[in-house]
Amino acid sequence: MESLPSQNRNPLPNASLWPLTTSVDHGGRLIIGGCDVAALAQQYGTPLYLFDEVTIRTACRACRTAFAARHRGTTAVHYAGKALLNVAIAQIIADEGLGLDVVSGGELYVALRAGFPPQRIHMHGNAKTRAELEQALAAGIGQIIVDNLDELDMLRRLTANRSSPQPVALRIAPDIAADTHAHIQTGHATSKFGLPLDALDAAAEKLRTASGIRLTGLHAHLGSQLFDIAPYAAAIEVLLDSATRLRDRFGVLIEEINAGGGIGVPYTADQPLPDIDAWAALLGDTLVRGCERRGLPLMRLVIEPGRSIMARAGIALYTIVATKMLPHMRFLHIDGGMGDNIRPALYGARYTAALAERMRDPVEECVAIAGRYCESGDVLIRDLMLPRARVGEILAVPVAGAYTLSMASTYNLAPRPAVVLVNGGEARLIQRRETYEDLIVRDVG
Numbered sequence: 001m002e003s004l005p006s007q008n009r010n011p012l013p014n015a016s017l018w019p020l021t022t023s024v025d026h027g028g029r030l031i032i033g034g035c036d037v038a039a040l041a042q043q044y045g046t047p048l049y050l051f052d053e054v055t056i057r058t059a060c061r062a063c064r065t066a067f068a069a070r071h072r073g074t075t076a077v078h079y080a081g082k083a084l085l086n087v088a089i090a091q092i093i094a095d096e097g098l099g100l101d102v103v104s105g106g107e108l109y110v111a112l113r114a115g116f117p118p119q120r121i122h123m124h125g126n127a128k129t130r131a132e133l134e135q136a137l138a139a140g141i142g143q144i145i146v147d148n149l150d151e152l153d154m155l156r157r158l159t160a161n162r163s164s165p166q167p168v169a170l171r172i173a174p175d176i177a178a179d180t181h182a183h184i185q186t187g188h189a190t191s192k193f194g195l196p197l198d199a200l201d202a203a204a205e206k207l208r209t210a211s212g213i214r215l216t217g218l219h220a221h222l223g224s225q226l227f228d229i230a231p232y233a234a235a236i237e238v239l240l241d242s243a244t245r246l247r248d249r250f251g252v253l254i255e256e257i258n259a260g261g262g263i264g265v266p267y268t269a270d271q272p273l274p275d276i277d278a279w280a281a282l283l284g285d286t287l288v289r290g291c292e293r294r295g296l297p298l299m300r301l302v303i304e305p306g307r308s309i310m311a312r313a314g315i316a317l318y319t320i321v322a323t324k325m326l327p328h329m330r331f332l333h334i335d336g337g338m339g340d341n342i343r344p345a346l347y348g349a350r351y352t353a354a355l356a357e358r359m360r361d362p363v364e365e366c367v368a369i370a371g372r373y374c375e376s377g378d379v380l381i382r383d384l385m386l387p388r389a390r391v392g393e394i395l396a397v398p399v400a401g402a403y404t405l406s407m408a409s410t411y412n413l414a415p416r417p418a419v420v421l422v423n424g425g426e427a428r429l430i431q432r433r434e435t436y437e438d439l440i441v442r443d444v445g
């Protein structure tokens, strides 16, 4: 066995897009976590999502180590569960010592069922319901990140009789438009997320009389899939200005700055790998210098990566079930698509792919990968160079770990895929395939 060959000897655009344990055997078969990928596709059926445990754990450790090394104060890395969450994933994240961000009662339920320590859970959301806030309070989670004044009012009412106050952070919309797709921009002034800067005083007034709540942090999340890290420094400055205002006007001392997640990962060969160390250095330095300049005590630094922890660890496996020849190209029709990965249809996300049993074969044609769903927009990849692919072959799509299954639907009533975790030559089913029976389990009558 050997490492993946470089681009000019292999149809793979870039070895850095595949999980860390990826190799190709002498027969040209894709091996991940010591397991033959196409054999797993035969065993478990397709579509199948396969996750490499080593890649997940390595990403967790790299992030924790980089931030601990680059910030003089304390740091915490919270995995953003919206990227992918199930019981096994929550347990790996807990085991790696990360915190967890949830954005719904459902994510909180799964985390608690997985045994995730509640103190290390933060809850986000621009429309948390009363039931979700009650659930979070009852579970004793570490922090609720308040998104708007109505939520603050609700939380004040729900915590009125508490003996120990619930820690909260305020999410601020820092009025910074990061360079990414409009659908995944979140820090601009007109975003639906976060308190407008001019609502800070109103929030502080409400907090003044809220004995059941303790404001510990300020938060901003600029968006997702960001390659330019400079806006993070600008966001920290805005948060520190807000912390200074809270101190000067209301006597409140903020202990923690949360810079959100969002660092970009490559999906295709032309995109760079994330430089976690540079990100940590920029955030750490900006925070230390910013606190010093304003005479604020050194604060804890929190970040919330999702994609950069999970995207590269996952690959999607599909069977090519049919083809369609056009004058200038061919469609390969696969047995999955927007039901398990809506990103291309939702915001034009680009992917690459390879044939899992013919990794060494020379590329011969440009194809489009058409999903199985009844939408013309369900085209997973529009221009993919492949060897001449045949019906029945297994197509492997890398960088499929984040915002795919967590956004999956049963559109067309196609059951959602199974999920397998690989490590050291062992494969473990961590989420079974949805069945037809599952599809009617909620139907009444």
Ligand SMILES: Cc1ncc(COP(=O)(O)O)c(C=O)c1O
Pocket (backbone or CB within 6 Å): 080, 082, 083, 101, 124, 221, 223, 224, 225, 260, 261, 262, 263, 304, 305, 306, 307, 308
């Ligand atoms: C508040 C918040 N934090 C963290 C994240 C994770 O972002 P990413 O997966 O891009 O790292 C998101 C995702 O959009 C988010 O909304």
